[in-house]
Amino acid sequence: MHTYILQIETSTSVCSVALVESGKICQHESVDEPNVHATKLTILIQALLDRQNIGFTELDAIAVSMGPGSYTGLRIGVSTAKGLCYALDIPLIAVNTLYGIYAGFLAHHANAQEYDLYIPMLDARRMEVYCTAFNKEGLVVTATQALIVDEASMDHYLAKYPRICLFGPGADKLEATFKAAKGVEVITGVQTNAVDISQIAFDRYQAKEFEDVAYFEPYYLKDFVATTPKKRPVL
Structure with a gap:
């Protein structure tokens, strides 16, 4: 069937x-x-x-x-x-969406099993990303969150997870940030x-895990912020 x-x-x-x-x-x-x-x-x-x-x-x-x-x-x-x-x-x-990126990375990258922690990322504004984290067993160890990333953002993970992999559309902009970081690898081009x-x-x-069609809404994580262009001064 x-x-x-x-x-x-x-x-x-x-x-x-x-x-x-x-x-x-x-x-x-x-x-x-x-x-x-x-x-x-x-x-x-x-x-x-x-x-x-x-x-x-x-x-x-x-x-x-x-x-x-x-x-x-x-x-x-x-x-x-x-x-x-x-x-x-x-x-x-x-x-x-982040679970899908993680599943795709495991399926399509030959060296995907080499890491201790997997962090799929989606791009947000500037140096902010949406991300979550999976361990080697595929268990979620950090819930989906919005994170502003700098050179020290992975430090609290490294003591427990010596090899960390960042990937997904949000990770591409972080290649230079973690270029010199030991134990953190950025895989670019994962869409x-x-x-x-x-x-x-x-x-x-x-498993019949279905959503209520009438009431289901996207998981935006953060509220949408509309911006308007600044008015030019009248000369």
Whole structure:
């Protein structure tokens, strides 16, 4: 029996979708361009279903990367997921974006097992990141948080975890910060992707760990702060 889960990832500049059958990837597509989520997301979804030759009514669930991340991207991704779940009367599965980045890193990097602590990161403003931490057993040792990073930010971990790995879209800007730090390695170029939540989503589908479609909201972590340009003085 087929179990089709449509997976959506829009927490960063990457707009990514995947069609997964019983935890195995059938089709996937990603576009990394600024501000394309609103225009490209539904087009990518339709293209995946067409390539697999299935209709929306054959989907069993929708899984969405719930955040933290971009306020606008998360709002579009979660709204689309909720709309599909409501229209199709199928369950909604939510996955912490950082958990997806961690799962993808373990799956796609040959040396991923060499570290004692894994810290996936998403970019926030300036030197701030959204992050969490996993030990070698895959257990969460630090809850998802917003962290302003400097050269000393990893010191309290190093006594217990001699080899720390930082990765994800938020880690790229920290390469120079930790270049001379012993025991801290920054792996650049690790992006978000809808395929990375496949196993988590399927496990939650089997366990019936579903969200309330009516009330579910993205995990923004911090409140959205709108800014307005400063007015120029009248000459």
